[in-house]
Amino acid sequence: MKNVEFRTAASAQGGLVVMAGVPGVAAGSRVQLRDHAGRLRSGQVIRTADDAVLVEVFEGTDALDLERTWVRFLDEPFKLPLSRDILGRVFNGSGRPADGRPPIITADRRDINGEPLNPAARAYPREFIQTGMSAIDGMNSLTRGQKLPIFSGGGLPHNRVAAQIVRQAKLLGEEAADFVVVFAAFGASHADARFFQESFEESGVLNKVVMFLNLADEPVIERLLTPRAALTAAEYLAFDLDYHVLVVMTDMTAYAEALREVAVLRGDVPARKGYPGYLYSDLAEIYERAGRIKNRRGSITLIPVLSMPSDDITHPIPDLTGYITEGQIVLGRELANQGVYPPVTVLPSLSRLMKDGIGKNFTREDHPHVASQLFASYAKALEVRGLAAIIGAEELSDADRRALAFADAFERRFIGQGEDEDRSIHETLNLAWELLSMLPPETLIRVSEAELAKYHKGKA
Amino acid sequence: MGKILEINGPLVKLELPRTVLGEQVRVGRMGLVGEVIGRDGDTALAQLYEDTAGLRPGEMADGLGWPLSVELGPGLLGGIFDGVQRPLQAMRERSGDRIARGVAVPSLPRDTRWHFVPDPQRRAGAVLAGGDVLGTVQETESIRHRILTPPLLHGELLELAPEGDHTVEDVIGRVRLADGRIEKLYLFHRWPVRTPRPFRQRDHAVAPLITGQRILDTFYPLLKGGKAAIPGPFGAGKTMLQQQIARWCNAEIVIYVGCGERGNELTDVLESLPELKDPYTGRPLMERTLLVANTSNMPVVAREASIYVGITLAEYFRDQGYDVVMVADSTSRWAEALREVSGRLGQMPVEEGYPAYLGSRLAAFYERAGRVETLAGDHGSVTLIGAVSPPGGDFSEPVTSHTKEIIQTFWALSKELADARHYPAVDWLESFSGYVKSAAKWWTEHVDPNWESARADALDLLAASEELQRIVNLVGVEALSGEQRWTLEAAGLIKEGLLQQAATDEVDSYASPEKQFALLAALLEIHRQGLTLVKLGAPARKLIQMPLLAQARRWKSQHGSEDLSALKAKIAAIPQAFEPLLLEYASTATPRTMGGA
Known part of the structure; x- marks a missing residue:
C-alpha cells in the first residue's frame, strides 16, 4: 500500500482531508501528500473506515487542490531515526534535520508515541539534583527523574531560569560526563530559540544537546509531534545509552493551543475554555514519559515551561499540568517587578518528590525541617506585611517588625541571586539559618531543638 | 465472527x-x-x-x-493490577518495561500452590449456597483468605477436596445444581465488575475508621462502611493524605486504585509499603494491600473500568467478613474518562462537557460502599474514600458538587493551608462529617466520654478565631480584648499542636485515638487555664509569652502512640505552669470575686 498514490481526496478543511475509497488503512498511520506544485506534506490518519479516511495534515491544507493532490499511506506510525549521532544536532518540529547537515543514518527508527511505562517497572526518583538556585534547592528540590514545570507568564524570565538550571544542574559528587540535554521549543520565537542556543554554546554543552525546534511561524499542527519526537530521543538516550537526560520543553501553552485548534476542527466536544476533554490524558502522555526504570542507569528529568494565560494558575493548562507533574516552580510578577531574580514565588511552588531526595544521606540532616520552617516563617511574615499595609508599620509589635525584616531579607538574599551564581546546597542551608536567626528561636517550631542549638545564631 | x-x-x-x-x-x-x-x-x-x-x-x-469480569481468589494481595485486572508484575516479566498491546496474562498466578483447609461444616450431601465459605487459604501471614462459593451457585455439595495444596485451576469440589447439572468448584471464581455482589442485608455502621490522622479521626470522623470524599486542587496534599490513610487505617484490607494519576506515586506506594509495618498486626503493610493502577498515560477506557475493578475486589473481601477500605485516586479522572467516551459517542453534554448521567453513575458507584451482613452470615464492610480533583480548585464544578451530595464525610483540602505548609491541609471550616454522633458512642466507650464535647469546644475556638482574624486583618491585633487575644492564641495552638501533622515524621505520622484525645484535652486545658487568668485580669501578652505554649506545640512529635505516660505527665503538670501567674492575679482579684459572691 505504501507505494500507491491515491487521488481521491473528497474534501478538505482547516488541516483535515477526507480520502474516499481507500479500504484497510491503519489507524494512526503516517501519510504523505504531494500537492500540485510537487511539495510534500505529511499527515496522520485519525479516523478510518473503508469508505472514508480522515487525515490530519501537519503543514495545513492551504492552497490544496483536491483534484491535484496525491496521497500515499505509509502504513506505519511517525518514527524518529535514532543513533548516537543525534547529539549536537538540530531538528525541526517533526524530527527532520534543520541544521543543514545530513539525515541520521540508522536502522533504529522508533514510534514517537512510545508505549506506556509499566508502573511496576518504574524506579522512584530519589537523587537530589543541585541546581545552584536556593529557591529551588532549598525549598523545592528537584530529583533525578522528576517532572517539574516552570509556571510563568509573559515577560517573566522563565527562559533565563531554565537556561540557568541547564547550566548548573548536577548531582552531588558525580561526574557531569553522562549528562545530556534535549531541548524542544514549540511556538517559541526565533529570539527565544537563539537565546537558548547561545546559552548552550557559552556553557560549552552544545555537543551534548539535541534540539527540536518548531518556531512561532512554523506549522501549528506540527507542534503535536514536537514534544513526542523530543521525548522519543530522550528515551533512547536515557534507556539505551544510559545518559541522564534533562529535557526542557517550552512552551506547553503553545502545544495545548495547537491541540485545541485541531480538536475544534475535528468537532470534538469541548470541556473547559474550548479545550478538548482529553487534554489531561494528552498532556499526561507527554509528561509521564519522564522518570527512571528499574535496573537501568539513565533517567529523564523533565522541565516543561508554560506561560499561564493572564497569569491565571487555574487556567486549564497550568491546572491540568499541576495535576500530572510532581510539583511546580511558580514565577511571580510582583517579585520580578521588584528586581528579584529568579522571581520564584515560593508559597505556591512545590516539589512533591523533595521529601524523598533530601535530608540525611542526601543533602544535610536539617534540610527537611529548614525548608518547612522557611515556608512557615515566610508565610507568617507575609501576613504581617499585609497587616502593615493597612495599619502602618509604626503600629507593629517588635516581633512583627522582625518578621517584616525577615521577609525582606529572605526575598532579596535567599530567593534573589545572580544569574551566574551557583550556590551549593550547604551555602543555601547556611544562608537559610542566617536568615532564620533574625527570628526568635521559640517561634521556630518546625526545626528541632537540637538543630536550633546547632545552627541558630541568635541568643537562644 | x-x-x-x-x-x-x-x-x-x-x-x-x-x-x-x-x-x-x-x-x-x-x-x-x-x-x-x-x-x-x-x-x-x-x-x-x-x-x-x-x-x-x-x-x-x-x-x-x-x-468484563475479575478473578477472585488467592494471589490478589500484595499485587498490582492494571485497570482490567492484568497483573502488572507478571506483564513486566512477559513484555518488558513497557506495556505491550494484546498481551493476555491471567490475573491470578496459575502455578502457585495454595494450602487449602476445608471448612468442617462442608460435608458431602449438604446443601451449598452462594457465598458459603468452602475453606481457607493462609494467603499472607496476616490474612486468611476465605474461599467462597460463587454468589449465584446453589445446590448439593457432592465432594470437597481434603486439606492439601492446590493451584487455582485445580478442581476442589463438585456441586449438583437443581436442574441436575454438575458444577465444578475452584479456589477462585469470576464476577462481572459492573454488577454489585449480593449480600443478605445492609447493616448499621458502628465503628469509626481510625486513620491515625488527628484532623480526620478527631474532627471529621468516617465510619467503617462509610463514604468519604477528599476534594482538593493540585498541590493541596490529596495524594499524601490518601497514602497516609492507606498506611495507617485500621481496616484489614486496603485497596488503592490509582485512576489516571502519576506513575511515580504508585511506585512510591509499591516501594514504601513493604517496609512499613501495620500498627495493628506488626506485619508489612503490603500483605494487606492491593493496588489497581491505570496511570494517566495508560488507555482511557481502562481508566473508566479500573474503579469498578477496584470496588468489586473490595466487595469480594467484604464477603469474606473483612473490613475493607478502598481509596480511589481520583474519581475526577474516572469522570473525565466517562466524558471522553461520551464525547466520542456524540452524546449531548450537559455541564462542562460531562454527560447527563454523571451524577447517577457516581451515586451508584458510591452506593457499593457499606457495612453488610454477608451471604454467609458474617459482617464485613467496604469504606469508600474518593479523591476529587476539581479544576482550578473550584468546588462548584460538576464532579465535586455531585459527590458532595452523595457522601457523608467531606475532607476539603485548601490551597491556602497547603501554601502555608499547614499539612494535612484539611480545611476545618469547609469539611463536614455526618457520622459524629455514631463515632461519639465509640469514643465514649473506648477512649473518653468527653470526646464529643471536647471536639465541639475545639471547633468553636477555631471558628471564633476565624472571626477574630478578620478583625485583626482590618485593624490590627491591638483592637482585641485580652480574652479575644487569648482565644486567637489558643486556636493557633490547636492548629499547630494538633491539626498539623507531619507525614514524614516517624513519631507524628500516626497518632492513636488515645494520643489524639490526650493532646486535644491538653490544649483545651491550656486554653481554660489561661482564660481563667485573663478573666482575673492577667494581660494576654504575659500568657502568650509562656514557654509552655512553645513546648506544647512540640508534644505531638515528642511522644509516640505506644507510650503516653510521659505525655500524660506533662499534661498533668499544665496547672503548675500557670500557678505563678495565678498566685499573682488571683490574690489581687480575690476581693472583687468575694464582693461579687
Missing part, C-alpha cells in the same frame, strides 16, 4: 451480529480487548482498553461471551 468497520480513537465500529451490550470483544490481528457499548442492527460499537493505532478496517472481531 465479525469484522472491523471503522476506527475512531478508542472507539471501534464492528460488524458483529448477536452481540450483547457489555460483552467483551477481541479485535484485530493484535487481539486487542474491549467491551460493547452500543448495538444497531448487525453493527456494534465497542470501546477498547488498549491503544488502537495500527488497527485496520476489515480485520476480524469476535465476541467472547462474557462481560
